[in-house]
Amino acid sequence: MAELAALANVLVSTLSPDAATRRQAERELLQAQAHPSFGQLILQLAQDGTQQKAVRQAAALNFKNWIKANWAVEDAPTPLTTATAESLKQSVVSIMIALSGEPALQVQVGEAIAIMAEADFPDQWQNLVDQLTSQLTTDNFVVNNAVLQTAHSIFRRWRSEFRSDTLFLEIKFVLDRFCEPYLKLFQQTDSILSSGTALPADQLTLLLRTLLLLLQLYHDLNAQDLPEFFEDRLGQFMPLLLKYLEYSPAGAAPADEDEDEEAGDLESAKAEICEIAQLYSLRYLDAFGEGGYLGPFVEKTWGLLTKLSPAIKYDTLVAKATGFLGTVVKMPSQRTLFDNQQTLEAFCEKIVLPNMTLRTFEEELFEDDPAEYVRRDLESASSETRRQAASDFTRALMEQFEAQVTQIVTQYIGAYLQQYASSPQGHWKSKDTAIFLLTSIATRGSTQQQGVTSTNALVDVIKFFSDHVLADLQAAPGAVHPIVQADAIKFLYTFRMQLTKEQLLSVLPLLIPHLQNPSFVIHTYAAITIERILFIKQNNTFLFAQGDIRDHAEGILLALFKIIESGTTPQQVAANEHLMKSAMRVIITARQSVGPYYSTVLQHLVAILGEISKNPSNPKFNHFTFESISALIRFVTAANPSSLSTFESALFPPFHIILQQDVSEFTPFVFQILSQLLELHPTSSDLPDSYKVLLPPLLTPTLWESRGNIPALVRLLRAFLGRGAQQIVAAGQVTPMLGIFQHLIQSKANDQHGFELLEALIEYLPISSIQQYMSTPIFVLLLTRLQASKTDKFSQGLLKFICFAAAVQKSDLNPDMVVGFLDGVQPQPGLFAQVLPVLLPEVQKAPTKDRKLVAVGLANLLTKSPKMLNEPHVRAWTPTMEALLKLFALPLPISKTTSAADGDEVNIVDPEDVGYQASFSKLGASEKPREDPVAYVQDPKDHLAKGLAEASKAQPGKIPALLQGVNPEYATPFAQYLQQNGIQLA
Numbered sequence: 001m002a003e004l005a006a007l008a009n010v011l012v013s014t015l016s017p018d019a020a021t022r023r024q025a026e027r028e029l030l031q032a033q034a035h036p037s038f039g040q041l042i043l044q045l046a047q048d049g050t051q052q053k054a055v056r057q058a059a060a061l062n063f064k065n066w067i068k069a070n071w072a073v074e075d076a077p078t079p080l081t082t083a084t085a086e087s088l089k090q091s092v093v094s095i096m097i098a099l100s101g102e103p104a105l106q107v108q109v110g111e112a113i114a115i116m117a118e119a120d121f122p123d124q125w126q127n128l129v130d131q132l133t134s135q136l137t138t139d140n141f142v143v144n145n146a147v148l149q150t151a152h153s154i155f156r157r158w159r160s161e162f163r164s165d166t167l168f169l170e171i172k173f174v175l176d177r178f179c180e181p182y183l184k185l186f187q188q189t190d191s192i193l194s195s196g197t198a199l200p201a202d203q204l205t206l207l208l209r210t211l212l213l214l215l216q217l218y219h220d221l222n223a224q225d226l227p228e229f230f231e232d233r234l235g236q237f238m239p240l241l242l243k244y245l246e247y248s249p250a251g252a253a254p255a256d257e258d259e260d261e262e263a264g265d266l267e268s269a270k271a272e273i274c275e276i277a278q279l280y281s282l283r284y285l286d287a288f289g290e291g292g293y294l295g296p297f298v299e300k301t302w303g304l305l306t307k308l309s310p311a312i313k314y315d316t317l318v319a320k321a322t323g324f325l326g327t328v329v330k331m332p333s334q335r336t337l338f339d340n341q342q343t344l345e346a347f348c349e350k351i352v353l354p355n356m357t358l359r360t361f362e363e364e365l366f367e368d369d370p371a372e373y374v375r376r377d378l379e380s381a382s383s384e385t386r387r388q389a390a391s392d393f394t395r396a397l398m399e400q401f402e403a404q405v406t407q408i409v410t411q412y413i414g415a416y417l418q419q420y421a422s423s424p425q426g427h428w429k430s431k432d433t434a435i436f437l438l439t440s441i442a443t444r445g446s447t448q449q450q451g452v453t454s455t456n457a458l459v460d461v462i463k464f465f466s467d468h469v470l471a472d473l474q475a476a477p478g479a480v481h482p483i484v485q486a487d488a489i490k491f492l493y494t495f496r497m498q499l500t501k502e503q504l505l506s507v508l509p510l511l512i513p514h515l516q517n518p519s520f521v522i523h524t525y526a527a528i529t530i531e532r533i534l535f536i537k538q539n540n541t542f543l544f545a546q547g548d549i550r551d552h553a554e555g556i557l558l559a560l561f562k563i564i565e566s567g568t569t570p571q572q573v574a575a576n577e578h579l580m581k582s583a584m585r586v587i588i589t590a591r592q593s594v595g596p597y598y599s600t601v602l603q604h605l606v607a608i609l610g611e612i613s614k615n616p617s618n619p620k621f622n623h624f625t626f627e628s629i630s631a632l633i634r635f636v637t638a639a640n641p642s643s644l645s646t647f648e649s650a651l652f653p654p655f656h657i658i659l660q661q662d663v664s665e666f667t668p669f670v671f672q673i674l675s676q677l678l679e680l681h682p683t684s685s686d687l688p689d690s691y692k693v694l695l696p697p698l699l700t701p702t703l704w705e706s707r708g709n710i711p712a713l714v715r716l717l718r719a720f721l722g723r724g725a726q727q728i729v730a731a732g733q734v735t736p737m738l739g740i741f742q743h744l745i746q747s748k749a750n751d752q753h754g755f756e757l758l759e760a761l762i763e764y765l766p767i768s769s770i771q772q773y774m775s776t777p778i779f780v781l782l783l784t785r786l787q788a789s790k791t792d793k794f795s796q797g798l799l800k801f802i803c804f805a806a807a808v809q810k811s812d813l814n815p816d817m818v819v820g821f822l823d824g825v826q827p828q829p830g831l832f833a834q835v836l837p838v839l840l841p842e843v844q845k846a847p848t849k850d851r852k853l854v855a856v857g858l859a860n861l862l863t864k865s866p867k868m869l870n871e872p873h874v875r876a877w878t879p880t881m882e883a884l885l886k887l888f889a890l891p892l893p894i895s896k897t898t899s900a901a902d903g904d905e906v907n908i909v910d911p912e913d914v915g916y917q918a919s920f921s922k923l924g925a926s927e928k929p930r931e932d933p934v935a936y937v938q939d940p941k942d943h944l945a946k947g948l949a950e951a952s953k954a955q956p957g958k959i960p961a962l963l964q965g966v967n968p969e970y971a972t973p974f975a976q977y978l979q980q981n982g983i984q985l986a
Helices: 002-014 019-033 038-047 053-070 082-098 103-120 128-133 141-159 165-193 201-222 234-245 265-283 285-290 294-307 312-329 332-337 341-356 360-368 370-378 386-422 428-442 461-474 482-494 501-516 520-535 553-564 577-612 619-639 641-660 667-679 701-705 710-730 734-745 751-764 767-788 792-807 815-823 831-845 848-864 873-889 940-954 958-963 968-980
Strands: 443-447 451-455
Touching: 002 019, 002 038, 002 053, 019 053, 038 053, 038 082, 038 103, 053 103, 082 103, 082 128, 082 141, 103 141, 128 141, 128 165, 141 165, 141 201, 165 201, 165 234, 201 234, 201 265, 234 265, 234 294, 265 285, 265 294, 265 312, 285 294, 294 312, 294 332, 294 341, 312 332, 312 341, 312 386, 341 386, 341 428, 360 370, 360 482, 370 520, 386 428, 386 443, 428 443, 428 461, 428 482, 451 482, 461 482, 461 501, 482 501, 482 520, 501 520, 501 553, 520 553, 520 577, 553 577, 577 619, 577 641, 619 641, 619 667, 641 667, 667 710, 701 710, 701 734, 710 734, 710 751, 734 751, 734 767, 751 767, 751 792, 767 792, 767 815, 767 831, 792 815, 792 831, 792 848, 815 831, 815 848, 831 848, 831 873, 848 873, 848 940, 873 940, 873 958, 873 968, 940 958, 940 968, 958 968
Parallel strands: none
Antiparallel strands: 443 451
C-alpha cells in the first residue's frame, strides 16, 4: 500500500501547475517505471475507486504511455522483462473489462492493449481474440462496448497498412475467431433497436454506441479485402446498413429540433456507413454494384443530404456522405446515372450551395475562437467542414461534367455578386459565398505546400482577382466586412502560384498593413500569405531574393513581433505559430540585408524566447523561434563576422537559464545554436572561456539520457573538439567522451551518433592521446556489437568509420595503423583480414554522400598499407579490390559529401509537413556544410590507379598477380582505364 500511495502522490505532482514540481515528479515517475511491478501498480491505481478521479485518469494515461515507450521497443527507457510482459498479457483484458463503467479510463487501457497487440499479436498472443470474445454477453452492453472498443483499437490499423502476406494471415486469424460472435451481436443489437418501442435514454445511448462500434469493426474487417464471410452474407449486412443510414429511434425528437452541437453516436454511425459504401464502391464494385446495392445507397445518401439541417452535429456526416457520392460521380462507369442537366442543377442547388454558405456558427467562430476558424479554413482538407465537403463534391462533378458544372456555378456566382453590389453591408455573405464557389470551380489541382497548382481553363482567376478581390485587399480596416477582407487575403494565398513575380511584388505591400489589423484572422492570414509567397520556388530556387524584400522586411518583422509580444502570458505569446513562421521566412529571404537592424530583431527574439521558456506550450512556435534566431546568426555573421560576440552576449543568458532549469523542450535547440556559434570561431584559435565552462556539464550522463538531446550534443562535442582538442586532452576530458561513445554505440537507435563522435575524436585529437584506447575498448566494443546485435545500419557505420580512419589526412595516422588497431584486439595478428570481408557487402549500399569517403578509404588500405600486401592480411586484398571496383561501376556518381546547407541554401523541415517529433527537431538554418574529409582527392578512381602504381614499385609483380583474382567483369574495365591513362603496374 505504501508503494501505491507514493505513486499516487507522484502522479498528483505531475499535474501541478508549477513547472519545477512537475519536472521533479516526471523524473521520479521515470525512476518508478524501472521497477518490475510498475505496470501492475499503475493499473491498480487506475482501478482504485478511492483515488481522486484525476489520479486514476493520470494512472491510466501513464500506463498507456509506458507501454508505448517500452513494449517491444528497441532501446526502451525501461524495458519489460519477459515475465512482466506475459503477466500483463494475461491480466490486462480483464482489467480493461473491469473498467467498463469508466469509459475515460477503459479507453486508455484499451489503447494500451492495441499497442501490445501490434507488437505481439497474433504470434506471441494467440489467445487475445478469444480473451475478448469470451467477454461478450447477451445482456451487458457496457462490457460489450468495452470489448468492441478494444477490438477496434487493435484492428483499425488494417485500414492504412500495406497489403502483405503477413497482414492477410493476421486478418484471417481474426476472421476465423471473431466473425461469428460479431454477427450474432450485430443481429441482437439490431433486434433491440428495431423493436419499435421507445427505449430508455440510457439504454438507447448504450446501444447506439454498440451500433457505431459494430460498424467501425465492419470497416476494419473489410478494409483490405472482401472476406468470404462478409461476401456470403451481403444479403444480411447491406439491408442493415441501408436501414441505419436513415434510422431514427422511436420517440426521438425531429432532427431540426435537436439542439445538440456535438455529433452523437447515431450521426457517427451513419457517417461510418457512408465510408463503408465508399470503400465498397472503390474496392468491391463487382459485389456491391452487381448485387444491386450501389443504386439504393446513392439514392438514400442523396435523400439524407437533402434532409439534414445546417446543425454542426451533422458536419462529419455531410462530409462522408458527399465523399461517397463524389466517389460514385467520378466513376466513368456510373456517368449515365448523373448525365443530365436537371440532376447536375439539383446537385448544385441541394448539396453545393447550402453547404457552401457561411453559417451563424462560423461567424461567431471568426470573433470568439479565431484560431479555430483559421485551422478549419486552412486545414480544410483534413478537417471535415461543410465547405470543404461541398468544394470536394463540386470538383468530383467537374471531373466528368466540367463545362456544365462551370456554367451552372458561374451563374450562381454572378447572382451572388449582384446581391453584394446592391448592398455590401447587408449582403456581405453573398460575396463570401461567391468567392468560395469561384475557388471550388477554378481549382483543378492543389497541394498544401503550393496552393492551387492548376486551374480550370474556363475560369479567369486573375480577372476575378482584379475585378472582385483586389479592392477588398486595398480597403482600409472597417471599410468592408472583416470576413470579406479575410477572404480577399485567403484568395491571394490560394492562387499565389497563378500570379507572376511582378504581380506578387505589387500586391505584397498591400498585405503589410493587414499585419496591424486587430482581427486575429486577418493578421494571421496576412502573415501566412506573406510566408507562402516568399516560399515559392521555381526550378528548385526561391523566387524571391533579398533585394526583392529589402524595403519591406523590417516593417514586416516589427509588425509581427508587436502582435506576438502583445501576449501577456507565455501561452499567449506562443499561441500563434503562423506569426513566428512568417518572421522566420522573412529573415531567411532577407538574409544579409537585415544587417542594419539585426540587433533590434535579435532583441525581440531574445525577449520572446525568455517569455516562452517559462512554460513551453506550442512546439511549432518554439521551433520557428529557434529557426529565426539561427537564420539571423547565419546571415548576419556571414556579412559581419564581428557580430558573433553580440549574438553570444545576447543569447548566453537565456540559454544558461534554459539549461539550468532543464527546459527539456528547448535543450536540443540550445545545443544546436551553441554548436552554430562555436563553429563560427576559427579552428586556429583557442577555445573561448565562455564555452570552456559549458563542457564539463555536457559530459555528464544525465543529459545523454534524453534521445532528443543526442544529435545536438554530438554536434556540439564535435565543435568543441575542432576548436579545443589540446585543452580537452590537458583537462582529462577524453575518457568521459569515450564513455559517451560507449553509451551510444551499444544502442541500435543511437549508434550512428556514436560513430560520428568517434570520427571527430580521430579527426581532431592527437592520435597519441587515444592510441591506447583504440584496440581496447574501442574496437572491442565495435566487434562485440557487430557479433551480438548486428544491423545493416551498424555494419555501414563500422565500414564508414574504418574507411574514414584510413582516408583522413593526419600526419600521425596512416592506414597501417588502422589495420594495427583492429589487430590489437587479439594476440595473434590477422583479425583485420577477417573483419573487413564481413563488411564488404555494405560497400555498394553506401549512401551517395558517403561513397567518395568509402572509395578513398578502401583505396588507401589497398595502396598505402604494406600490411595489406603481406600475410596474413593479403587474403583480404582481392575481395576489397573487387568491392571497390563494383562501387565504381554503380550508376550514381561518386562525389564529395553534400548537405542541405551547401552554398547558401537553408533547408527548414517544417514540423507541419512531418508532424512534430518530440525526439529531435533539427534546425535547418544552423546547419553548415560538412567539410569533405577527403577533399585532397578529386577522382577516387584516379587516386586508386596512381596509388597502385606507386605501391607496385615496392613489390614488383605482386599487385598484377592479386588483380588476377578479381572478377573479370570488373577487372577488365579497370585494366583498360589504367591503359588509357598511361598507368603501368610494376
